[in-house]
Amino acid sequence: MAELLAKTACEGLLPLQIAGLTLHEAKPVTMTTIAAYTGQAAALDKALKAAHGLGLPTVNGSSAASDARAIWFGRDMALLLGPEPDAGLAQYAALTDQSQGWAMMELVGDGATDVLARLCPVDLRLSQFAVGATVRTEARHMMASVTRVGEDAFMITVFRSMARTLLHDLKTAMEAWAARG
Incomplete structure (x- = not known):
């Protein structure tokens, strides 16, 4: 009988370093979408704070606690990263495990904003997109969620299924950015 081995989306492909920029795969964590039932957003926010120490993120925002992060993931939806969601949240929201369906990469370094500007049609400058801000946007020709996790760091x-394509596009943008200076 064949033995199946679990691999991350970018297994063996990252990290990548170009001109002071680093692209690495984010540490694998549990990823759960949280969609509040009609009229339950306030109760869900309170339950999420009690269970995980963070509230529902605002539109284009995120919230974080010691071992958890919640990012806005679309209309009336958040993505909880880190812990398994507390079972009590299910009375206020639909909880769906997304852990194996997504790839997460982090781009870190001076110039990260410029690199992403080559792929995303949104203003990601720190003055317009503060630490903790998040957006669902196009990244070249695929949909992505981009969150600023530090002054020069993005998740x-x-x-x-698009991990290798994103990696290719980011590498190309990093090389082009590096070549200009």
Whole structure:
């Protein structure tokens, strides 16, 4: 009988370093979408704070606690990263495990904003996109979630099936950015 081995979306492909920029795969964590039932957003926010120490993120925002992060993931939806969701949240929201369906990469370094500007049609400058801000946007020709996790650090999330394509596009943009200076 064949033995199956679990692999991450970018297994063996990262990290990548170009001109002071680093692209690495984010540490694998549990990823759960949380979609509040009609009229339950306030109760869900309170339950999420009690269970995980963070509230529901605002539109284009995120919230974080010691071992958890919640990012806005679309209309009336958040993505909980880190812990398994507390079972009590299910009375206020639909909880769906997304852990194996997405790839998460982090782009870190001076110039990360410029690299992403080559792929995303949104203003990601720190003055317009503060630490903790998040957006669902196009990244070249695929949909992505981009979250600023530090002054010069971004978490980029795409469908697992698009991980190699995103890696290729980011590498090309990093090389082009590096070549200009």
